[in-house]
Structure formats: structure tokens, C-alpha cells
Amino acid sequence: MKTVFMKHRGPRGTHGLVYGLFVSALLTASVASVARAETFFTLRELLGSHFHDSTQVGYERVHPAADVRAAIQRRTGSAPKDEYVVYVARSGEHVDGYALFDQERGQHELIDIATFFDAQGQVTDVEVMTYREAYGEAIRSTRFRQQFVGRDASSGFAAGRDVDIISGATLSSGAMARAVARAALLVDVARHQPDTLAHR
Secondary structure, X not given: OHHHHHOOOOOOHHHHHHHHHHHHHHHHHHHHHHHHOEEOOOXXXXXXXXXXXXXXXXXXXXXXXXXXXXXXXXXXXXXOOOOEEEEEEEEOOEEEEEEEEEEXXXXXXXXXXXXXXXXXXXXXXXXXXXXXXXXXXXXXXXXXXXXXXXXXXXXXXXXXXXXXXXXXXXXXXXXXXXXXXXXXXXXXXXXXXXXXXXXX
């Protein structure tokens, strides 16, 4: 890495050496940040694990209407995206459950979160797929994630009030709570008000 930066044109003499060391330090910090990212599950692994008894797992790309997005933002305090993919597991004509994979920002970086639901829209599991922060990975603990099981769109998800936060992982705890709340609301709309979703 130092050799690469020595080839970059910068100020001459001592200033050039300082410049090279500065840029090298920036790259090292950037690489360290990327190196912290850890993927624990892939989408395919989680779908196969949670819906192993289903005969079919399909998906729909949905675009929540403006009023739906506004309602979700009011409930979660976070603006939803224009498009989501909702996975639907079926056995014949029977719906076995739903899954939604999303991202929410922790302190600095995005956290990839998977939320699973039964046919009635109740949370059955939450998993951290990829974690990129330097701290706060404790939200992967079973004890923390189990708080969400059984909740649905009508439940409260406010971190520190409805959901216990983890000391040292306050922002990550809040991020997961927002992501699960948003997923519950989107799945609820998909189940009860499909006409409010602009399918493509």
C-alpha cells in the first residue's frame, strides 16, 4: 500500500512524505471500516431455513403508495424506501408466512436485518444478516431478538419504551426496532390492503 501511494503525485520533499502518509492513513482507516463488516447469513440461507416445509417461496416487488409511506414514517420516525421485496411462503394455496429484508442505519453504518412473520402477520424471528458497526453487535443476541417475536403491526416498537435496549448498543437497538416495525407495517398492508401497494 505504501508503494502505491508513493507513486501518487503530491507536494515535493518533506511535504510530499507527509501527504503520502496522510493518504495512506485514510486508506487504512477505510479498509479497517470495511473489514468490520461481517455477513452472518445470506438471503437464500434464511429463506431455506425458515420456510423449509413450504412448497414454494415467491416474492413481489411492492411500491407503497404515498399515504402508506407517510403513515410508516409517522410510526417509525424513519422514511421508508420507494420499493420493497416481500417474500411469501406457500404450501399450495395456503400462505405459510412472510419475510422482509431491509436495512436501517445504526450509529454510522447500515445494518442488514431480516424479519419473518407467520400467516397472521406476527413476527416469528429477526436476524442480523450483515453488521458493519464497530460496536453494538450485541443486538444479535437471542435475548434481544426474542423481544420482537409475537409482535405485529399493532404493537409498540419504541426502543427504550416498548423494546428494552442493550447497554452499549443503544443506537443499534433502535435501528433494529425501527426496521422490524417497518417490516410489520408493510406486511400488514400487503395482507389486508393490497390495493394500496403499487405492484410492479
